[in-house]
Amino acid sequence: MKLSRDIVAFMTRLGHEFDRPELLMRALTHPSISTPTRPDNQRLEFLGDRVLGLVMAEALLAADETAREGQLAPRYNALVRKETCAEIARQIELGAVLKLGRSEMMSGGRRKLAVLGDAMEAVIAAVYLDAGFEAARAVILAHWVPFIDRVDADSRDAKTLLQEWAQARGLALPEYLEIERAGPDHAPVFTIEARLNTGDSARATAGSKRQAEQQAATALLALLDPEG
Incomplete structure (x- = not known):
């Protein structure tokens, strides 16, 4: 598959070069532009949410070996919520490469919190399916570490x-x-x-x-x- 310069640049920002770039293209396809031959990213979003959750749970346990479940839970919630996923999506300019329908694009879809958060989870799943759990963990930690470092029990929403x-x-x-x-x-x-x-x-x-x-x-x- 021949990839555009924008997609190649995005893979560099993400920190993962895809052996199966079609997985990335699916992760970037919003439901507003999907067709029977071009599936959207919703199933990948479902999987990516679970992969992210496991990596964050492991990272929090490693970061604080004395924390109780009641302290870990709000930290975990702060790290996996849509707002955090969307913030990281903005940092790596994910919105610039999203595939959106015209109406979604005209309504500012590239900047919407929910759209960006969902796409970030889908991209995580694409990395996981492309190269396995360790690759997905490496990508996640590369972008989430600053958030892990500053999250604490006071991060409860x-x-x-x-x-x-x-x-x-x-x-x-x-x-x-x-x-x-x-x-x-x-x-x-x-x-x-x-x-x-x-x-x-x-x-x-x-x-x-x-x-x-x-x-x-x-x-x-x-x-x-x-x-x-």
């Missing part, structure tokens, strides 16, 4: 903190309710309400449910504990 706040007081787990969905299908905007069974609640609006839930949890925590 707002939803986790709100859940812990509720459990410490014997309350039911927080609920996240979709209040409104606006905008076109390719660029929806969600309004989410975080609510406790005490009646306390807060709302937030964002371009993904995950972001809106996190922001609503942050707002509710601020109401419950103004001193932070």
